Amino acid sequence: MFAEIITIGDEILIGQIVDTNSAFISKALNKIGVSVYQITSVQDDKSHILKALKEAEQNADIIIITGGLGPTKDDITKKTIAEYFDDHLVQSNEVLDNIKRIWKDYIKKPLEQVNIDQALVPSKSEVLMNLYGSAPGMWLRKGNKVFVSLPGVPFEMKGLIDNQVIPKLRHSFKLPFIKHKTILTYGLGESSLAKRIEGWEDSLPNFIKLAYLPNLGRVRLRLSGKLDHKEKLETEIENQVKSLLPQIEDVFVGFEDDESIEVIIGKHLTNLNRTLALAESCTGGKIAQSLTANPGASKYFKGSIVSYSTETKTIALNVSSDLINNYSVVSAEVAEAMAKNALTLFNTDYALSTTGNAGPTKGDSDVEVGTVFIAIATKYTVYSKEFSFGNNRFRVIQKATNKAFEMLLKEISKK
Amino acid sequence: MFAEIITIGDEILIGQIVDTNSAFISKALNKIGVSVYQITSVQDDKSHILKALKEAEQNADIIIITGGLGPTKDDITKKTIAEYFDDHLVQSNEVLDNIKRIWKDYIKKPLEQVNIDQALVPSKSEVLMNLYGSAPGMWLRKGNKVFVSLPGVPFEMKGLIDNQVIPKLRHSFKLPFIKHKTILTYGLGESSLAKRIEGWEDSLPNFIKLAYLPNLGRVRLRLSGKLDHKEKLETEIENQVKSLLPQIEDVFVGFEDDESIEVIIGKHLTNLNRTLALAESCTGGKIAQSLTANPGASKYFKGSIVSYSTETKTIALNVSSDLINNYSVVSAEVAEAMAKNALTLFNTDYALSTTGNAGPTKGDSDVEVGTVFIAIATKYTVYSKEFSFGNNRFRVIQKATNKAFEMLLKEISKK
Numbered sequence: 001m002f003a004e005i006i007t008i009g010d011e012i013l014i015g016q017i018v019d020t021n022s023a024f025i026s027k028a029l030n031k032i033g034v035s036v037y038q039i040t041s042v043q044d045d046k047s048h049i050l051k052a053l054k055e056a057e058q059n060a061d062i063i064i065i066t067g068g069l070g071p072t073k074d075d076i077t078k079k080t081i082a083e084y085f086d087d088h089l090v091q092s093n094e095v096l097d098n099i100k101r102i103w104k105d106y107i108k109k110p111l112e113q114v115n116i117d118q119a120l121v122p123s124k125s126e127v128l129m130n131l132y133g134s135a136p137g138m139w140l141r142k143g144n145k146v147f148v149s150l151p152g153v154p155f156e157m158k159g160l161i162d163n164q165v166i167p168k169l170r171h172s173f174k175l176p177f178i179k180h181k182t183i184l185t186y187g188l189g190e191s192s193l194a195k196r197i198e199g200w201e202d203s204l205p206n207f208i209k210l211a212y213l214p215n216l217g218r219v220r221l222r223l224s225g226k227l228d229h230k231e232k233l234e235t236e237i238e239n240q241v242k243s244l245l246p247q248i249e250d251v252f253v254g255f256e257d258d259e260s261i262e263v264i265i266g267k268h269l270t271n272l273n274r275t276l277a278l279a280e281s282c283t284g285g286k287i288a289q290s291l292t293a294n295p296g297a298s299k300y301f302k303g304s305i306v307s308y309s310t311e312t313k314t315i316a317l318n319v320s321s322d323l324i325n326n327y328s329v330v331s332a333e334v335a336e337a338m339a340k341n342a343l344t345l346f347n348t349d350y351a352l353s354t355t356g357n358a359g360p361t362k363g364d365s366d367v368e369v370g371t372v373f374i375a376i377a378t379k380y381t382v383y384s385k386e387f388s389f390g391n392n393r394f395r396v397i398q399k400a401t402n403k404a405f406e407m408l409l410k411e412i413s414k415k
Numbered sequence: 416m417f418a419e420i421i422t423i424g425d426e427i428l429i430g431q432i433v434d435t436n437s438a439f440i441s442k443a444l445n446k447i448g449v450s451v452y453q454i455t456s457v458q459d460d461k462s463h464i465l466k467a468l469k470e471a472e473q474n475a476d477i478i479i480i481t482g483g484l485g486p487t488k489d490d491i492t493k494k495t496i497a498e499y500f501d502d503h504l505v506q507s508n509e510v511l512d513n514i515k516r517i518w519k520d521y522i523k524k525p526l527e528q529v530n531i532d533q534a535l536v537p538s539k540s541e542v543l544m545n546l547y548g549s550a551p552g553m554w555l556r557k558g559n560k561v562f563v564s565l566p567g568v569p570f571e572m573k574g575l576i577d578n579q580v581i582p583k584l585r586h587s588f589k590l591p592f593i594k595h596k597t598i599l600t601y602g603l604g605e606s607s608l609a610k611r612i613e614g615w616e617d618s619l620p621n622f623i624k625l626a627y628l629p630n631l632g633r634v635r636l637r638l639s640g641k642l643d644h645k646e647k648l649e650t651e652i653e654n655q656v657k658s659l660l661p662q663i664e665d666v667f668v669g670f671e672d673d674e675s676i677e678v679i680i681g682k683h684l685t686n687l688n689r690t691l692a693l694a695e696s697c698t699g700g701k702i703a704q705s706l707t708a709n710p711g712a713s714k715y716f717k718g719s720i721v722s723y724s725t726e727t728k729t730i731a732l733n734v735s736s737d738l739i740n741n742y743s744v745v746s747a748e749v750a751e752a753m754a755k756n757a758l759t760l761f762n763t764d765y766a767l768s769t770t771g772n773a774g775p776t777k778g779d780s781d782v783e784v785g786t787v788f789i790a791i792a793t794k795y796t797v798y799s800k801e802f803s804f805g806n807n808r809f810r811v812i813q814k815a816t817n818k819a820f821e822m823l824l825k826e827i828s829k830k
Contacts, residue, residue, distance in 0.1 A: 011628055013451040014595065015442030016637060018435050022456070027430030036428040038463075039456035041437070044626075048453075055470075070605060070627060107604065114606045153629070155810060180429065189522065190485060191529045211459075212485060213426055214568070222431065278721070284707025285700035288721045292699025295775050295808055297723065303731060304721035306693075306703045312718040312761055316731075346727055360710050393710055395570060 001173055002037040003029050004060035006052050008068035008077050009152060012041045021066045021157055028161050033175035033226070034062060044068055049080045053147075061145055062169065067152030069118075069135035078138075081149055082122040085140055089120040092127050095136045102134055125149075128164045132156045137164065146172060177230040181237050182213075183221040183244070184261065185251040186406045190214040193221075193248070200244055205236060216399045218406075220256060253409060261405045262290045268412050269300035269350075276408075277346035278304035279317055279338035281329075282356035282372055286401045302346040307338070313355075317341050330355050330365040332373050332384045339377035339384075351377045352408055356389075358396040372400045376411050416588055417452040418444050419475035421467050423483035423492050424567060427456045436481045436572055443576050448590035448641070449477060459483055464495045468562075476560055477584065482567030484533075484550035493553075496564055497537040500555055504535040507542050510551045517549055540564075543579045547571045552579065561587060592645040596652050597628075598636040598659070599676065600666040601821045605629040608636075608663070615659055620651060631814045633821075635671060668824060676820045677705045683827050684715035684765075691823075692761035693719035694732055694753040696744075697771035697787055701816045717761040722753070728770075732756045745770050745780040747788050747799045754792035754799075766792045767823055771804075773811040787815045791826050 005025055011017045022039045029036055037059050042052045049068075056063045068077030082089050096119035103111050118134045121127055128137030128148070135151035137160040148165055150157045169175075185193065190212050194201075201210055207227050213220040223240065227233040245252060254264045269276060278287055288304040291297050305316050310329045313319040319337045327333040338353035356372030357365060369391045375384035385407065389399040420440055426432045437454045444451055452474050457467045464483075471478045483492030497504050511534035518526050533549045536542055543552030543563070550566035552575040563580055565572045584590075600608065605627050609616070616625055622642050628635040638655065642648040660667060669679045684691060693702055703719040706712050720731050725744045728734040734752045742748040753768035771787030772780060784806045790799035800822065804814040 010624075010626060010639070011637070012438070013441055013454065014445045014639065015438040015440070015451075016595075016597070016628065016635075018433060018438040019454075020433050023427070023430040023433045025430070026428055030429045036430075037458070038467075039428065039434075039454075041454035043452070052453075070629070109607065112606060112610050114609060155807060180431075182431070191527060192524065194529060195527050209425075211425060213431065214485070220431075222426070224425070224429065280700075284712065285695075285703030285719055285721065286707075288700030288723075289704040292701075292721075292723060293809070293812065297699065301723050303723045303727040304700055304719075305731065306700065306707075306719035306721065308703075308707060308713055308716050308718045315762075316718060316720065316760060345731060347730075358707075392570060394708070397708065 001034050001062070001175055002060040003034050003062040003064060004037050004056040005039045006049075006056055006063065006065045007039070007041045007152070008044060008049060008065065009041075010044050013043060021152065021154055024154070024158060025064055025066070025161055028166055029062075030178055030180070032166060032170055033178045034169065034173075035178070035226070044076060046076055046080045046083075049077065050084055053081075053084050057142070057145060061173070063145065063147045064165070065147065065149045066157055069149070069151045077149065078120065078122070081138070081140070081147070085122055085124055085142065087122040087124045090123045091119050092121045092136065093119075094129065095119040095121065095127055098129060098131070098136075099134045128160050130156050130160055132159050139165075139168065176226055176228050177233055179225045179233050179237055181223045181241060182256045183223075183241065183248075184218060184253040184256040185221065185248055186218045186253050188219065188251045190219050193219055193251070197244060197247055200240075200247060204240060207233070208237065208240065216395060217402050218253075253406065261402075261409060263294055265405060265409055265412065266291065266294055266297060266300060268409070270296065272412070274349040274412070275300050275302050275346075277302045277342045277348040277351045279342040279351065279353035280304055280306045281308065281313070281338070281354055282358045283354045283397055283400050283404070284308060284358075286397055287352070287354070287404055290401060290405075302348050305342060305345070313338065317345070328365045328367065330357055330367045330371055330373060332375070332386065335373035335375035335384045336377070336382045339375040340382050343377045343379070349378060350408070350411065352404055353377075354400055354404060356396070356400060358400075359391050359393045370396050372396065372403075374400065374404050374407055376407055378411070416449050416477070416590055417475040418449050418477040418479060419452050419471040420454045421464075421471055421478065421480045422454070422456045422567070423459060423464060423480065424456075425459050427482075428458055436567065436569055439569070439573060440479055440481070440576060443581055444477075445593055445595070447581060447585055448593045449584065449588075450593070450641070459491060461491055461495045461498075464492065465499055468496075468499050472557070472560060476588070478560065478562045479580070480562065480564045481572055484564070484566045492564065493535065493537070496553070496555070496562075500537055500539055500557065502537040502539045505538045506534050507536045507551065508534075509544065510534040510536065510542055513544060513546070513551075514549045543575050545571050545575055547574050554583065591641055591643050592648055594640045594648050594652055596638045596656060597671045598638075598656065598663075599633060599668040599671040600636065600663055601633045601668050603634065603666045605634050608634055608666070612659060612662055615655075615662060619655060622648070623652065623655060631810060632817050633668075668821065676817075676824060678709055680820060680824055680827065681706065681709055681712060681715060683824070685711065687827070689764035689827070690715050690717050690761075692717045692757045692763040692766045694757040694766065694768040695719055695721045696723065696728070696753070696769055697773045698769045698812055698815050698819070699723060699773075701812055702767070702769070702819055705816060705820075717763050720757060720760070728753065732760070743780045743782065745772055745782045745786055745788060747790070747801065750788035750790035750799045751792070751797045754790040755797050758792045758794070764793065765823070765826065767819055768792075769815055769819060771802075771811070771815060773815075774806050774808045785811050787811065787818075789815065789819050789822055791822055793826070
């Protein structure tokens with residue numbers, strides 16, 4: 001069973017926004033055994049949309065369209081869909097009631113014609129109620145194929161996918177079983193890893209595929225299986241993972257299917273009933289932000305001192321200015337003092353600190369751009385490591401964050 | 416002049432990674448007057464890649480392919496491109512030398528066959544040297560059309576686009592002139608804004624298009640013009656903006672072409688020689704991280720206290736526990752105390768604080784999920800505002816961050 005995703009909107013094609021909707025929809029479809037054949041981003045243009053719909057109908061059984069449903073003049077999706085189905089637009093009273101409710105409860109302004117027009121839908125479509133916004137989802141059939149049109153606003157689209165589209169697809173099609181298992185590794189490059197596990201990879205059964213996903217110091221190994229027999233697939237994937245793990249013991253960090261390393265750390269800390277504090281300099285709040293993006297962070301995360309200037313390391317973190325003068329603000333000594341002092345200040349079981357120079361120019365220290373020290377303090381120990389993360393600011397911050405999580409997970413996992 | 420972008424990789428189609436490359440490439444192409452007709456994401460599959468190449472050749476003059484060039488077994492792009500051009504792969508000594516250099520300087524391990532194979536390129540291709548990685552870019556011509564194949568690793572791809580592809584395209588084609596101007600507004604919904612400026616919008620000349628880009632409390636208005644005559648286009652867009660601004664004075668924040676609001680704030684503070692500190696609770700470091708993602712943040716940003724538990728507001732920020740007990744940790748009083756104390760602690764001109772409940776469950780306070788107080792302190796004043804940002808954690812954090820920047824920019828812009 002194949003799907004195609006069509007995203008409509010000039011803002012994607014001029015690069016003003018990144019299309020995150022397609023990844024969300026692809027993940028949701030994969031989970032129910034629907035493979036995405038292609039993702040196509042097209043212009044807000046009638047003939048282009050018609051062409052994309054026609055091609056998608058040839059490639060796929062399920063066509064999901066997002067975007068182009070807003071109230072303003074650059075949106076022509078709905079009229080084009082009606083034309084594609086030899087149909088016309090009619091007012092949906094159900095949608096109009098929803099729009100009236102939203103305007104009464106949230107917008108608190110009089111309804112305008114552009115909003116009322118959002119209740120127009122192709123007469124052949126089944127409305128998918130959008131509880132979070134005024135643009136409805138629409139479900140249309142053509143022979144055995146299903147077309148779904150959704151608003152482009154991510155959280156409205158997500159609500160419709162989770163609550164309406166996925167359940168209706170499950171009900172409409174007999175779907176095979178798909179399973180992914182992703183293994184997170186740190187510290188070995190893609191090609192060295194590939195060479196090391198070559199024998200194992202070559203012996204994988206043909207219904208399981210392996211992909212390497214390298215990213216700034218970590219490589220994810222993704223196993224993807226597809227089979228009608230659910231238990232057989234799950235057992236086979238588990239067995240393959242079991243035979244792989246001893247070969248990559250030194251670089252294996254964990255499994256990451258829907259879980260990032262920060263979520264894994266959060267779960268460990270919560271289970272162990274332990275707490276964490278941070279003292280961030282060159283990462284500028286990125287580590288705190290990554291942790292607190294996930295619900296439940298307040299169970300283990302006490303706080304961070306983002307000390308973005310030399311003097312604030314003294315003021316807010318009580319790092320002595322003598323130490324800074326003797327060793328420089330980017331040094332193992334200062335990193336360790338930051339971690340120790342954060343541990344004491346926040347009274348936590350673990351504290352992690354970063355100090356470095358993310359670039360593009362040298363700061364209060366003479367060290368090279370890209371030099372970063374990361375320190376970890378516990379009640380029993382404090383240590384630090386030095387890294388060179390290159391001279392691209394974005395990558396230095398991201399690599400330092402990745403490495404910090406790697407060091408932290410290793411520390412937490414110590415027996 | 417039209418381009419099509421083809422991204423290759425199952426990891427995009429299963430939703431494991433978001434395709435950010437296409438947005439970067441689209442933006443770079445638009446700047447030199449090349450419109451992106453379509454973005455197509457296809458599977459790591461020979462027949463699918465061949466089909467996409469054929470269709471792109473019909474639609475566009477320039478075809479940019481990213482991904483599928485890694486050293487491991489799931490990559491078949493290069494062989495397929497050779498087949499499409501009736502060509503075969505040959506070893507490029509120039510590429511091999513680059514690989515040897517990278518292995519010697521950075522990897523510091525013996526070269527393996529999979530790495531040596533990365534030096535294979537179609538014999539008809541012109542190599543685009545990738546200084547940041549082992550997979551080369553390739554430039555091929557077919558009649559008047561140009562095909563470019565690039566590695567999928569974002570920073571390698573970016574280096575090749577900026578340093579090689581864009582200059583070569585400028586040299587190969589006579590290109591029209593494109594100009595975008597994006598106006599950032601806060602506080603008025605898409606449809607209200609559309610209604611207010613309807614008359615102005617209707618009078619736009621046909622070579623200028625308007626798009627509405629709404630996102631969590633802000634709407635960007637994007638004007639896009641395309642004309643052979645550069646000066647005429649620039650003048651016309653400036654005149655249109657001048658006639659629009661008086662109509663949206665109350666919601667206008669600034670221009671955002673390549674600039675986000677945090678960059679605009681950073682420039683203002685740097686120019687005014689003023690400094691900023693933060694005290695973040697519910698935003699968990701997001702505001703600090705957004706500011707420090709940009710170079711030069713250390714000129715104006717002193718630091719942030721991320722106080723993620725009630726007691727750390729007392730410990731690290733010196734907010735009295737009486738105040739917290741009397742008013743609750745999520746209150747105007749606590750928000751204002753956090754801002755005032757951050758101002759004092761970091762000795763800055765401005766301080767901003769957030770306290771609230773991002774959900775999904777209620778925390779140490781009884782307030783509803785989504786309630787957020789944002790306070791601003793200066794040497795002369797302190798004030799706060801209360802908001803309800805709904806019950807989606809991600810959106811609460813993002814909306815609070817957006818609103819904080821909006822309040823901050825207004826405060827900084829005060830005469």
